[in-house]
Amino acid sequence: MSIAATEERGSWGGRQHTAIPGFPLTLGITLCYLTAIILLPLAALFLKSTGLGFGGFARTLLDPRTIAAFRVSFGIALAAALINAVFGLLVAWVLERYRFPGRRLIDGLVDLPFALPTAVAGISLATLYSDNGWIGGLLAPFGIDIAYTPNGILVALVFIGLPFVVRTVQPIIADLEHEAEEAARTLGATRLQIFARIVLPALLPAVLTGMALAFARGVGEYGSVIFIAGNMPGLSEIVPLLIVIKLEQFDYAGASAIGVAMLLLSFLILLAINFTQVWMRRRYGA
Amino acid sequence: MAPEHHPGTGAGRIVLILLAGLFLVAFLLVPLAVVFSEAFAKGGAAYLDALGQPDARAAIGLTLLVAAIAVPLNTVFGLVAAWCIAKFEFPGKSLLTTVIDLPFSVSPVISGMVYVLMFGLQGYFGPFLAAHGIKIVFALPGLILATVFVTFPFVARQLIPLMQQQGTGEEEAAIVLGASGWQVFRRVTLPNIRWGLLYGVLLCNARAMGEFGAVSVVSGHIRGLTDTMPLYIEALYNGYDAVGAFTVASLLAMLALVTLVLKAFLEMNYRDDLTLAAAQVSRH
Amino acid sequence: MGVDIAGMSKRFGRAEILSGIELSIARGEFVALLGPSGSGKTTLLRIIAGLEAASAGSLRIDDRDALSLPPRERKIGFVFQNYALFRHLRVFDNVAFGLQVKKRAERPPREVIARRVAELLELVQLGGLGQRFPSQLSGGQRQRVALARALAVDPELLLLDEPFGALDAGVRVALRQWLRGLHDSLGLTSIFVTHDQEEALALADRIALLNRGRIEQVGTPADLYDHPGTAFVMGFLGAVNRLDCAVSGGGVRLAGDTQPLDAQQISGPLPANGPAIALVRPHDLRLLGPAERGGSRVLLRSIAVVGARLRLILEKSGHTIEAEADRDRVDASWLHPGSQLRIEFSRVRIFATDGSAGEAIAPSESDQARPLSRHPARAALR
Numbered sequence: 001m002s003i004a005a006t007e008e009r010g011s012w013g014g015r016q017h018t019a020i021p022g023f024p025l026t027l028g029i030t031l032c033y034l035t036a037i038i039l040l041p042l043a044a045l046f047l048k049s050t051g052l053g054f055g056g057f058a059r060t061l062l063d064p065r066t067i068a069a070f071r072v073s074f075g076i077a078l079a080a081a082l083i084n085a086v087f088g089l090l091v092a093w094v095l096e097r098y099r100f101p102g103r104r105l106i107d108g109l110v111d112l113p114f115a116l117p118t119a120v121a122g123i124s125l126a127t128l129y130s131d132n133g134w135i136g137g138l139l140a141p142f143g144i145d146i147a148y149t150p151n152g153i154l155v156a157l158v159f160i161g162l163p164f165v166v167r168t169v170q171p172i173i174a175d176l177e178h179e180a181e182e183a184a185r186t187l188g189a190t191r192l193q194i195f196a197r198i199v200l201p202a203l204l205p206a207v208l209t210g211m212a213l214a215f216a217r218g219v220g221e222y223g224s225v226i227f228i229a230g231n232m233p234g235l236s237e238i239v240p241l242l243i244v245i246k247l248e249q250f251d252y253a254g255a256s257a258i259g260v261a262m263l264l265l266s267f268l269i270l271l272a273i274n275f276t277q278v279w280m281r282r283r284y285g286a
Numbered sequence: 287m288a289p290e291h292h293p294g295t296g297a298g299r300i301v302l303i304l305l306a307g308l309f310l311v312a313f314l315l316v317p318l319a320v321v322f323s324e325a326f327a328k329g330g331a332a333y334l335d336a337l338g339q340p341d342a343r344a345a346i347g348l349t350l351l352v353a354a355i356a357v358p359l360n361t362v363f364g365l366v367a368a369w370c371i372a373k374f375e376f377p378g379k380s381l382l383t384t385v386i387d388l389p390f391s392v393s394p395v396i397s398g399m400v401y402v403l404m405f406g407l408q409g410y411f412g413p414f415l416a417a418h419g420i421k422i423v424f425a426l427p428g429l430i431l432a433t434v435f436v437t438f439p440f441v442a443r444q445l446i447p448l449m450q451q452q453g454t455g456e457e458e459a460a461i462v463l464g465a466s467g468w469q470v471f472r473r474v475t476l477p478n479i480r481w482g483l484l485y486g487v488l489l490c491n492a493r494a495m496g497e498f499g500a501v502s503v504v505s506g507h508i509r510g511l512t513d514t515m516p517l518y519i520e521a522l523y524n525g526y527d528a529v530g531a532f533t534v535a536s537l538l539a540m541l542a543l544v545t546l547v548l549k550a551f552l553e554m555n556y557r558d559d560l561t562l563a564a565a566q567v568s569r570h
Numbered sequence: 571m572g573v574d575i576a577g578m579s580k581r582f583g584r585a586e587i588l589s590g591i592e593l594s595i596a597r598g599e600f601v602a603l604l605g606p607s608g609s610g611k612t613t614l615l616r617i618i619a620g621l622e623a624a625s626a627g628s629l630r631i632d633d634r635d636a637l638s639l640p641p642r643e644r645k646i647g648f649v650f651q652n653y654a655l656f657r658h659l660r661v662f663d664n665v666a667f668g669l670q671v672k673k674r675a676e677r678p679p680r681e682v683i684a685r686r687v688a689e690l691l692e693l694v695q696l697g698g699l700g701q702r703f704p705s706q707l708s709g710g711q712r713q714r715v716a717l718a719r720a721l722a723v724d725p726e727l728l729l730l731d732e733p734f735g736a737l738d739a740g741v742r743v744a745l746r747q748w749l750r751g752l753h754d755s756l757g758l759t760s761i762f763v764t765h766d767q768e769e770a771l772a773l774a775d776r777i778a779l780l781n782r783g784r785i786e787q788v789g790t791p792a793d794l795y796d797h798p799g800t801a802f803v804m805g806f807l808g809a810v811n812r813l814d815c816a817v818s819g820g821g822v823r824l825a826g827d828t829q830p831l832d833a834q835q836i837s838g839p840l841p842a843n844g845p846a847i848a849l850v851r852p853h854d855l856r857l858l859g860p861a862e863r864g865g866s867r868v869l870l871r872s873i874a875v876v877g878a879r880l881r882l883i884l885e886k887s888g889h890t891i892e893a894e895a896d897r898d899r900v901d902a903s904w905l906h907p908g909s910q911l912r913i914e915f916s917r918v919r920i921f922a923t924d925g926s927a928g929e930a931i932a933p934s935e936s937d938q939a940r941p942l943s944r945h946p947a948r949a950a951l952r
Contacts, residue, residue: 019621019641020457021467026370033363034385037435041400042388044410048403087309094306098299106307108550112314114489115542115549117496119516120535123523124317127324127532134316159313191298220393223498223516227523240395240499247399247503252408259396266391455654458621463668463723464642473671477658 045263048256060257065233066242073239074265076150077218080157081211087158088165088214089207095166096173110166113159118223125156126228148230153238156224161214168210172203205280212273219266321539324532336533344510345518345534348429352501352514353494356433361487364441369471371442372449373457386442389435394499398432401504424506429514432500437493444486448479448560481556485549492545496538572597573618573727573759578627580613580783587613588783591627595761595776600753602770603763605780606806611763612651612731614780618761619648619729631727647720649730653712655704661715662700665690668723690718693752710741717749721756728753730762734769746773767807771795779803797838801921804849811855811891815848815920817841822920824848826887827866835915841922850918852881855893857900858912865912872907884913 049057060066095107113121129136129146136146146152176199184194222240230236239262246255326333336342367386371379389397403409405422415422422428456478460470476483498516505512509521515534523531552560578591588610595601603611616622618629620641629636636644656664663670665687669678678686691697694714704712713733720728733749734742750773753760764770770777771791778788779802787799798804805812814825817840821830858865868884868891875881880900884891893913905911 019461019619020373020454021461021470022369023374023376026366027374027376029363030367030370030382033367034382037431037438038385038388041404041435042392044403045396045400047410087306090302091306091310094303098303100303104550106310108546109310109314111546111549112318112542115492115496115545116318117498117516117535117538117542119498119519120321120496120538120542121317122498123519123531123535124320124324127528128317128320134320135312155313159317162313216391220391220395221499222393222395222502227520240393243393243395243399244503247402250408252403252406255399256403259393259399262393263396270391455650455652456656459648459650459654459656459719460667460671462619462621462641462646462648463671463719465667465671469671473667474656477656 045256045259048253049260051253052257056253057257060254061261065237066258068234069237069239069242070261070265072150072153072236073219073262074269076153077157077215077221080154080161080218081215083154083158084161084165084214085207085211088162088210089169089203091162092166092169092173096170110163113161113163118160118221119227121159122156122224122227125159125224126152129155129228147228148236150229150236152228152230153225153236156228157214157218157221160221160224161218164214164217165207165210168213169203169206172206176202205277208273208277208280212270212277215273216266216270219262318539321532321535324528325536327532328529332529333533333536336527336530337537339530341510341513341518342530342534345513345515346537348426348513349495349515351426352429352433353491355430356437356494357487357491359434360438360490361441361483363438364445364486364490365483367442368445368449369475371446373454383446386439389437389439394436394497395503397435398500398503400435401428401431423504424508424512426512428504429501429512432504433494433497436497436500437490440490440493441483441486444482444489444560445479448482449475452478479559481552481559485552485560488545488548488552492542495541572630572632573761574628574630574633575614575618576628578614578617578629579625580610580617580622581625586783588617588624591785593778593785593788595759597759598757600750600760600773600775601762602774602777603761603780604765604767604770604777604806606765608782609780610783611765611780615729615731615761615763618727619646620644621648644727645725646727646729647723647725649713649716649720649728649733651732651735653704653716653736655712655715655719657704659703660700661691661696661702661704661707662687664704664715665700665718665722667719686722687718690722693721694718709737710745713737713745717752726759728758728760730760732764733762734764734766742769749773771807779806781806798919801847801849801919804919804921809852809892810849811852811889813848813850813886813889813891815846816844817846817920818843822846822848822918824866824886824915825889829864831915831918835918836920837917838919840920845923846920847923848915848918848920850915852892852894854915854917855891855895856914856916857882857893857895858914862912862914865914868911868913870905870907870909870911873902873905875902884911 052060091110095103095110126147127133129139129152131137131140131145131147133147139146144151146155180198180202181194184198189197220240222238222244225238226241229238229241231241239258243255243258243262246252246258367382371383402423404411405415405428406412407416407423409423422431456474457470460474465473496516497514498520501514502517502520505514505517507513507517507521509518513521515538519531519534519538522528522534573593573595575591575593578588579586580588591614603614605611613622617624618631618636620636620639624637631644631646641648656667659667666683669683669686672678687700688697691700694717696711696714696718699707699711704715707715713736717733730749734746737745746769752758762774774791776788776790777794779786779794781802787794787803789797794803795807798807804810816823816825820840822836822840823830866886868886871883871885871890873880873882875897878897880895880897880902882893882895882905884893891913
């Protein structure tokens, strides 16, 4: 609560606003809607995956093709998140700290991956990075293939994840106290030292949050990836695609087993990142 | 906007700006340009011809129809949920907020799959539905359900922090002055959140019209019947009709651009009415 | 319109915010709910308004059971601490709101509403500002809009939550006199919440002083100031010095003194034998001249001139004491920091040390609740 409310309110951390009407009605509608749209279907997912029994569940997950798909999805999502951490930070810094022509336009453009439908992004990136595309054609003479290889997945996930880092870090840069940097400068620190020792520690929790969001999105991403990935089983086949393939073969139990594993794994990773973040916040007081 | 504190004389600053600019051009601007360049690769006549295809018209109509149902549903739900969460204290509130956020952290493919598991032929309610001749999966209801699932946090996520920040003072004042519950909402709360609401609806709509993974699983890909625009794009692209695919894609790209412009406009003019906290902006 | 509160309590989870509240307010009275942060005064006001539910007890407004009534049927006007003006409505529509939301059958015609709003805006001296938005007004103007809005529905009971809290000092004093006049001329019954003892003393017919969810004392400002029932009351209303003492056989001896205090130096009843605390106000200390006998020995730490008053910081066996005197009645020329003086106490009050008295003297929750620290002289002495 940010408002300077009545004094008592703060000390009890909120209170029952009995005078405001609509609590039973709105809570009832919310719970019903959530149950119908989200909770029941997700419960069906978990229930279906138990239909395999433990042995079948394990067999599905330990299948080399499944393991490879998990390695591709999680590994490349992590790599893309790391790239976005670096470039997202750079973009956020440039947008927040420098004034140059076209800044507002670029600032608005950063949200493009949020707004552009993934299928559109997918076919566009695939065309762009194929051997006869504008960028792929530049790289092909050097023997660098992007489209239809795991590199293509990386490109798609970098595209999808960029705004998460930029938009998380940007407001933190805006709120940074210039005094700390100026104090460091009066104490004789170089620009690089100021960045490494003053600015970066303050931004790290936000960068990590942005990375986590980009990573979570990247792991589940489907539309922008399948067009550029090549989708070779064991090499460039992502988990969501494997689920779709299983569904098309009417292997519902197998698909839900992979889905459950994916949900749990993403959840665990996000939890770990959350803990790191809490630890960092405590340490750097961000 | 804070004045620039780093004098940033000379090379360092220019290098950073160029580096960031180059990265953004390669990753954002060029892909956008490719869409339009490919769409018009064979000229305007081919573009118009692709749009004139009956299947293209059907896909556009279906996308509009799905959005026209899913977006209002989620708008009403978002308002109701935000009222409940922002104006009252109750145990389990943070759990409820987490559940509302859930679709953001679930792969779209899974979002679609859960409805196949429920309503598909081998699903829990499949036999019952088949016996009564009701088709949900591979039909319009499935598309709507999957779209509702995927887009449902947008309005609620936007409104909850906004309404929490605005507090309950004005509502209480209205109640003491004798306003009924509906009057409080209509005359006090709604005017205060209208820009935030519009913002949430805008993002919700962009996602609803562009959603691919979730609807792909429940659609059944019957061209002219259950293919929305993104699915139709996929079908054309896989059928080596690049011009057709990019032509339809260009419509969605324009929708994205219009969304971005409106979004930027709202952020510029009504920043205080949106509460653009970092967590909210980056949550989609 | 009278208000009767009996046996009222309010719990939130396991925390008891109000307990055993008994308070009767007569028609036409102007009553202050005074207390430090967290004392429960705002909660009490909100329960009277119907914005919050009581856990137990009864509330009668005009001899009707009000707890079961929704706010709109209690005939109240409420002025919120931060005014809670409808930011999207013009001043005119803010004031008209209560009339516009009436049921169709009871709603006055448009012209009547317009006339009534115009009258109210004249009344609060905001005529001509009806088309402004709240954000275009000063703090004092917003406060008066909030008041006009509350008055538009013809309340019989006016409730004000920290009505002057958000205002500058100068505006505050002017506005409170004006509010008092308005109360008298409209024949309202008013209850206002404040943490400012000076405001309560200057404005209210009666004060209910709350501490930790209980009413410590109810009475006229003079009553409370002259006859404080507890150490908390005395400490909250004006500056006090606090000294350890011992009560034995009807006599009181201050720590560090060899002689007990004379009976005429003490006001009010004595607690039972044993350790106790003595409270005395700074202006009830008198410097003894070299020729006078008796008194307590003290060390002069510092001395400051505050307008027409002289403020001395003294030390007496480990206690810091503040004393105050008229400048023209004391010859300051022989006073130097470090010199030994003798002082005489009068109107000393003795309270038992148990209970909340000890903490009450130095309330720690907020600066506003600590009368000593508010004196400008205090800052000057540092």
